[in-house]
Amino acid sequence: MALIDPSALQSIEAPAMHIPDGFLSAPVAAAGFVLTAVAVTVAVRRTNRTLGERSAPLMGVMAAFIFAAQMMNFPVAGGTSGHLLGGALAAILLGPWAAIIIMTTVVGVQALVFQDGGLAALGANVFNMGVITALLGYAVYAPTSRLANGRPWLRQAGAFAAAWLTVQASAALTAFELAVSDTSPLTVVLPSMMGVHALIGIGEGLITVAALSLVGATRRDLLPTQVAATEE
Amino acid sequence: MKLRHLGLVAGGLGIALLIALFSPFASSHPDGLERVAEDKGFSGLADSPPYELINNYVFPWVGNEDLATVLSGIVGVLIVAAVVFGVVFLLTRAGGAQRSTPRGGGSS
Numbered sequence: 001m002a003l004i005d006p007s008a009l010q011s012i013e014a015p016a017m018h019i020p021d022g023f024l025s026a027p028v029a030a031a032g033f034v035l036t037a038v039a040v041t042v043a044v045r046r047t048n049r050t051l052g053e054r055s056a057p058l059m060g061v062m063a064a065f066i067f068a069a070q071m072m073n074f075p076v077a078g079g080t081s082g083h084l085l086g087g088a089l090a091a092i093l094l095g096p097w098a099a100i101i102i103m104t105t106v107v108g109v110q111a112l113v114f115q116d117g118g119l120a121a122l123g124a125n126v127f128n129m130g131v132i133t134a135l136l137g138y139a140v141y142a143p144t145s146r147l148a149n150g151r152p153w154l155r156q157a158g159a160f161a162a163a164w165l166t167v168q169a170s171a172a173l174t175a176f177e178l179a180v181s182d183t184s185p186l187t188v189v190l191p192s193m194m195g196v197h198a199l200i201g202i203g204e205g206l207i208t209v210a211a212l213s214l215v216g217a218t219r220r221d222l223l224p225t226q227v228a229a230t231e232e
Numbered sequence: 233m234k235l236r237h238l239g240l241v242a243g244g245l246g247i248a249l250l251i252a253l254f255s256p257f258a259s260s261h262p263d264g265l266e267r268v269a270e271d272k273g274f275s276g277l278a279d280s281p282p283y284e285l286i287n288n289y290v291f292p293w294v295g296n297e298d299l300a301t302v303l304s305g306i307v308g309v310l311i312v313a314a315v316v317f318g319v320v321f322l323l324t325r326a327g328g329a330q331r332s333t334p335r336g337g338g339s340s
Binding site for chain 2: 019021022047048053054062063064065068072073082101106109112114174188189193
């Protein structure tokens with residue numbers, strides 16, 4: 001009814017926000033848990049076979065970096081900020097299944113300890129920010145890096161595109177969930193979510209490429225060509 | 233854990249903690265979803281959390297808000313790293329137990 005909800009004006013206190021409780025209907029929240037549970041189960045089974053001796057330190061460090069980076073909101077246009085999701089970065093470096101385990105931990109701790117994202121919405125938040133980003137990021141990056149065939153700029157372009165697309169996918173999924181939950185009509189929420197996150201995705205792409213470059217400069221042996229070769 | 237891994241963990245955690253130190257400089261503008269929720273008038277639907285530990289990345293009982301944010305970042309980095317180390321350690325042990333030989337190609 002009212003175009004400006006008075007409570008909206010006081011809610012500036014939260015600098016970072018995943019989907020809080022109250023935005024999603026019970027069926028949508030439940031579906032989020034089911035999909036996430038399936039994804040995590042597959043991820044555990046797959047990584048069970050591929051995890052090597054160095055997986056624990058690598059994955060732990062990646063999770064720590066993503067948690068910290070998600071706190072660093074960067075400004076985009078119009079008094080809005082964005083933050084890294086990190087699913088694409090983790091999937092590029094460690095493969096999609098390890099990335100799902102990392103992202104589930106990060107988003108889970110954010111909800112349970114930091115009250116960032118609702119408890120009922122946790123399944124949806126993990127799915128939107130961790131599962132889709134890992135799978136899509138890997139699906140976009142892996143073929144481009146193969147095509148790049150050693151040309152670094154093409155690989156970097158692939159990583160940027162993968163990162164940008166994962167943010168768009170995450171935003172679109174969230175919009176659909178909000179629409180199905182009758183929180184906001186799809187025609188309203190989808191374009192605005194995609195629009196804002198088209199800008200935020202640029203930040204995701206830049207951070208992803210920068211992080212990959214840093215790894216390439218300091219620990220070339222950890223770069224994805226080796227990871228991808230030993231994984232499948 | 234090999235020395236190379238130790239270096240990786242120290243370096244990687246160091247970078248994460250360094251970012252946490254700079255977290256007070258993060259933009260305090262509403263993020264993408266929050267902006268949309270405010271603009272489209274549904275941010276009021278958000279329920280407050282049933283309990284609060286380190287609500288909204290502000291460490292409790294610390295007067296200085298910048299310090300509270302940095303502390304919450306450090307705590308979060310350590311918790312997340314510890315949980316993933318633990319989970320992967322358990323997974324690799326479980327995976328290792330299923331394999332008859334360390335690099336056995338026949339196990340499925």
